[in-house]
Amino acid sequence: MNELFGRMMAKATALTRNGQLGEATLAIQRALRGVQPGASTFTPATPATTAAPSLAPEHAGGHAKDAMVLDGYARVIDITDVTPAVDTESPPEVDVPQEERWIDGSFGHQGRKLAYKLFLPPCAAGVAADPRPMVVMLHGCTQDAADFAAGTRMHALARDLGVVVLYPEQGRHANPQRCWNWFKPQHQQRGRGEPAILAALVHAIAAEHQVDPDRVFIAGLSAGGAMAEIVGRCYPDVFAAVGVHSGLPAGSAKDVATALAVMRSGNAGASAAAVTGAVPPTIVFHGDADAIVHANNGAAIIDAARRANGLDASGVPPAREAEGRTPTGQSYTRTVYSDADGRAAAEYWQLHGAGHAWSGGDARGSYTDPSGVDASAEMLRFFLAHPRRRR
CATH class of the missing domain: 1.10.287 (Helix Hairpins)
Structure with a gap:
């Protein structure tokens, strides 16, 4: 212009x-x-005859063109220079599907801080946001939240089931190797140490993201498995079920020396803060060729769960044992222990020939065995079948 x-x-x-x-x-x-x-x-000549007016003339003369320009220009003036009327009715809401989300966060409690990664599954358009289950995943030593997420793929499996997945991350300030301090008495009790901050983190996430309080579960690998076992026992009112992969029994060590001993042999040490009380339904995976954490530890976790839940009492169905082999060649023995109601309260997967690695995991993460049983899928199945029973 x-x-x-x-x-x-x-x-x-x-x-x-x-x-x-x-x-x-x-x-x-x-x-x-x-x-x-x-x-x-310039004024165009007036035609000798006047044709009938046309709503859409094929050939517009100068005046018609100018009138259209004026009309268009007037509309521009109206739109840009006149304050629009206020519509008293709100526009209709449009249902838009929520995409899956990853949130990197930090949480503080009792002077401690934890970083975490949170996976929120997608929500379909027009579907009410009902409270959703949540799985808490505790990594092993030298790992972090991103590594453990990549290796276990728990969030990928949880996506289609609408399950929230929380990956807390141990800091180097708490343990130089990023191990959860399962072997220290101050981290083996309700209301103290790492169990307390993990339970508080779960409460905060559950309140903010519409998590079903009766379907919160916890699992872990190695030191993370040991801490999952401790936290599950300390907070049976929070966690409906527990998953332990290549871990150790709660209260089996009281310091580094006893921790190393129980890792080597599986003989439980005497912890000053030995955990007692209720044991949520528990699923355990352990390789019988594990050279880092002896397989006796997996058996000890199952034995404790059986005793705590009366699975050895008379009238309880006998254990069901099945042998199997994955398409990739991993052989296993799966044993299911049911309560008097026939509900599986403990499940033990002995992975024959397997070492210290997350079975069926993704090679992009550390400590994984892609050829093994899909531990993530089996844990998720077990968890969703065990909502918390209110007493």
């Missing part, structure tokens, strides 16, 4: 606002033709 055209259109705008539409039309015509104000305006 050149300077002359701009001045002439500005004048047309002013004339329109003053109600001088005829003069405004002439001003627009001049602007379109590049005519200075005061110059004569």
Whole structure:
């Protein structure tokens, strides 16, 4: 738009606002033709005969063109220069599906801090956001939340089931190797240490993201498995079921020396804060060739769960044992222990020939065995079958 055209259109705008539409039309015509104000305006010849008016003429003359331009320009003025009326009715809400989300967060409690990764599954459009289950995943030594998420793929399996997955991360300030301090008495009790901050974190996440309080579960690998076992026992009112992969029994060590001993042999040490009380339904995976944490530890966890839940009492169904082999060649023995109601309260997967690694995991994560039983899928199945029973 050149300077002359701009001045002439500005004048047309002013004339329109003053109600001088005829003069405004002439001003627009001049602007379109590049005519200075005061110059004569070309007027097309009037036809000898007047045709019937057409709503959509095939050939518009100069006046028709100018009228259309004026109408369009007037509409621009109306849109840009006039305050729109306020609509008292709210526009209809449109249901938009919620995409899955990852949240990187930090949480503090009792002077301690934990970083975490949180996976929120997608929510379909038009579907009410009902409270959802949540699985808490505790990594092993030298791992972090991202590594453990990549290796276990728990969130990928949970996505289609609408399950929230929380990956807390141990800091190097708490343990140089990022191990959960399962072997220290101050981290083996309700209301203290790492069990306390993990339970508080779960409460905070559950309140903020509509988590079903009766379907919160916890699992872990190695040191993370040992801490999952401790936390599950300390907070049976929070965690409905526990999953332990290549871990150790709660309260089996009281310091580094006893921790190393129980890792080597599986003979439980005497912890000053030995955990007692209720044991949530528990699923255990352990390789019988594990050279880091002896397989006796997996058996000890199951034995404790059986005793605590009366699974050895008379009238309880006998254990069901089955042998199997994965398509990739991993052989296993699966033993299920049911309560008097026939509900599986403990499940033990002995992975024959397997070492210290998450069975069926993704090779992109550390400490994984892609050829093994899909431990993540089996844990998720077990968890969802065990909502917390309110007493």
